Amino acid sequence: MVDYCMDYLSGTLPAEERQSFDGHLAYCPECVKFFETYKKTPEISREALSLEMPERVRGEVRSFLRQRYDKQP
Numbered sequence: 001m002v003d004y005c006m007d008y009l010s011g012t013l014p015a016e017e018r019q020s021f022d023g024h025l026a027y028c029p030e031c032v033k034f035f036e037t038y039k040k041t042p043e044i045s046r047e048a049l050s051l052e053m054p055e056r057v058r059g060e061v062r063s064f065l066r067q068r069y070d071k072q073p
Ligand SMILES: [Zn+2]
Pocket: 024, 025, 028, 030, 031, 032, 057, 060, 061
């Protein structure tokens, strides 16, 4: 889950995944606020991201990933 966020922030997430997550961000101000802060941070470590991710954002990303992957064949 944290890896997914790291990939999103570092731009290594595949375009399709990225679009899908952007779709979530479009209606989730909690995530937008968090990710915008981190996009401005030049060096992010997985540990720092994990520690600083608010519980709400954590839950949001988890349920996003769950929904997304449940839909996969
Ligand atoms: Zn969210």
